[in-house]
Amino acid sequence: MDSFSATRERSDELHAAITAHPEKFRVLTGERPTGALHLGHYFGTISERVRLQRLGVGLFVILADYQVITDRDGIGPVRENVYNAVLDYLAAGIDPSRATIFTHSAVPALNQLMLPFLSLVTEAELHRNPTVKTEEAASGRALSGLLLTYPVHQAADILFCKGNLVPVGKDQLPHLEQTRVIARRFNELYAPVFPEPQALLTATPHVPGLDGRKMSKSYGNAIQLRMTADETAAIIKRTATDSERRITFDPDARPGVSALLTTAALCLGSDETTLAEQIGDGGGAGLKKLATDAVNEFFARHRARRTELAANPDIVKSVLREGNRRANEIAEATLDEVRVAMGTVY
Template sequence: MHEGSFEATLKRSKQLAAELEQTPKKFRVLTGDRPTGRLHVGHLFGSLQNRIRLQSLGVPTFIVIADYQVLTDRDHFDSIAENTLQLAIDYLSVGIDPIGEDTDIFPHSHVPELNQLLLPFLTLVTLSELDRNPTVKEEIQSAGLKRINAGMYTYPIHQAADILFCKGNVVPVGKDQLPHLEITRTIARRFNEKFGQGKQVFPEPQPLLSQAPLILGLDGSQKMSKSRNNAIMLSATAEETAALIKKAKTDSERRISYDPVNRPEVSNLILLASLSTDRDPESIAEGIGDGGSGKLKLFVTEALNDYLRPIREKRRELETDLGFVRGVLRKGIEGARAVAIETLDEVRSVMNMNI
């Protein structure tokens, strides 16, 4: 992606953020996660808090649990149902509220009408376009796949179906996810041109670029990840959190300073404390001063455990009431299917397939 085009995208994203506050009902957001395990504090500060903010504005939001997509790069599927429940519990515990009309949480394998969009969408994208997608290449590399199944290559088209079934016009993304969204925009545009006959059947969804900071792994790697065992899960106990932070990578310099470029590991811990206390990172670093990594880790542990305490309490309540959690998912499936049926009927109509 050219830097100039990214600057234009960033500018539009800022305008979009302002419009969302002024006219929230004008938009429809699609976001979600794959059920590969429980969520961690990187998800909390990186995406979940933004979803809660959009919810508080009253923006209609669909949260898809992308269970089919787990099959694209994993051989094991025995834990998908359990992970789906745990993902829903994580959503509910942080404050996402699907009880009203504005938010639906659903696994996309339970919305067959959504998946029927795959077939017409597949005819609108070339193999070379899919082959060039940098996000797919990175996912194949990170998964270490030796045999690439067709589902991995069509991953962006499945995401397009996830977004367009509900006519989502806003998608919160990071910079690295923009190529996936561009394929969705291409599919929407080509569908409208080929079948719409002057009518806009699908909107071209706009990216809402994340302003959330990137949380590094506790081992100093570039991203907190459950697969790398360098994450603090939302379901972790206070004691487990303390043990993980105690082992977190820092450096040998005793005086604590906030310098993300030259001291990324130390600065990452300070950032976690900042996000947990709503204090400036610089003031936290200044307060710890010559206390070294030991004092820093103690401060981070107490701040993060205090922040997570109500989330963990809510999580424990939900784990004892799985009937409620399943009811939330059933409600989400019902809401998503109602929208998907309407969209699919319109799609069949413009493609001259209704009988």
């Protein structure tokens, strides 16, 4: 059995264990607040967080504001992005009385874990991390120290709260393995403080942007969760399709058509081929109407709830204050354990 098959088998066992004893698990997940959250975030991660929370799993959601500057010259409108993300979390069903929503920069003890963790990895291991390699190739410039140590930031994020379960896709397994290595090396060198977090493989759907590329605010091809029904209709209307009236699902030859089919399929709980056959010779206009109606109907409740929450700015501030308080309390307790294990209590 290869390593991925073994991981898949273990993940299947974890799904059963979570259902039986959700209280035994603690999940750390989150985003870098670089812009508005969109359909890719919702179907890729947010809906899974809500599912785990409802099962009774301990949920920690980090808005990694410090990590925003790993690959850029400035932090941008990070406060606005953080507040908007919290609104989307709450509207989607994440309950701040059961989940801890916090910001990276507000938890000093979390970041203090970076120093001992950095001593446990080599420069070569950091350079092998997929995110570091990708960003280095894309930027065309020398790595910053912050970006090079990005994998250790991730380890600190997960381990400060003793996270033992991380929902990931197949391509994210190397990131989690670095965290597992750091936890294991610390435990072996000092004392058993940290769990080695397990991978919960998720069937994360591929959510393309409206032009068939990766959904991204920078490409202008994303349907943001905060968009109104009219804004959604307008951005879908601008999507480039083609002149062929017969609708078919072919991501390579017909990226715009296929992206709209995928978007509608996710919202309708259907599949692209079925929807293509349903539209038939309806052409781009029929496809765009189906996609617009599907998105607007699926997210109507989310948007109504979000608008209601946004009318009271104190709600978001209160959620972050309480989440940061909880995260600090846990991080300080973990850091105390680390100091004891390392013999640095004076």
